[in-house]
Amino acid sequence: MKNIFIRCLRCLLLAVMVLLTTEIFMISLSHAAISDSTSAHLGPYGPDTCISGYVWRDAFSGDHVCVTPEQRTQTAYDNGQALYRVKPGGGPYGTDTCRDGYVWREAFANDHVCVTPEQRTQAAYDNSQAPYRYQ
Template structure:
């Protein structure tokens, strides 16, 4: 009889423990950051009025339909604008939507490519839903927020790397600062990006978005609590 009572007690304790674990799992699920509810074309779904540029394979920078059409025409005409040594004929320059894009175009088209790359985060439905890239961030907190630092690799060599915060109480990505990748396409060590100050009413962690301006590729680098750390 005593053994039966002992086994019953253990079963009740185990059941209670499992219930507590299930409850905790439910709370963690509820507390997880919200994701975009409708991304029909994946994490790089363009905002209304934009389409993928597709200058090179994998190019998902969002541009106007006219720019994509012009880009396709440039791809078709590119070989006729190039010298046998690989350089462009007089009057043309490499387009450089990314470092490997050596299609020869008019200078105005290269300027447009730079501009489209720079505006890439604003033209996505949800830049905070993009995948993690080669950059990571870390925050050292203080009473009014925190200092944001970054490190990483896999970036366009010698090109700007811009940092933004999303999922905060602003319209669109919030600019934090920029660094420049070295000749190996890396941000060595932990480099200072910004002094983030807390915002009244901010209840969720902010997602840090990274723009590799040399390619227009947008990725995420982690989160920070600095925007809601007010003392």
């Protein structure tokens, strides 16, 4: 009687192991399918992949607003000129006060790089178009 009980217990354990293994395999397959379908909608740089003809602005580390290559070059130039465009000795906005003819770019909160008014307008426009420039 004891041998029959042990055999039944072994069969039951084997059946449970097979069911669990099958369930784990099916779950991993469904996760792989979800991952593949999600990845199909992402470009090589994830959800921030720009559409053709656009690149990341890089006004600051992590700035993934998509702009034209020319605008990215302008942004890099403006960043490089930042020290020369602030008013010596400061002003009403402290050390971030811009020289005459320049304004804060405001590509993001607290972006106090001094640029021409046209470049600030361009940064605001690029920010407004960001959702439409991703793949």
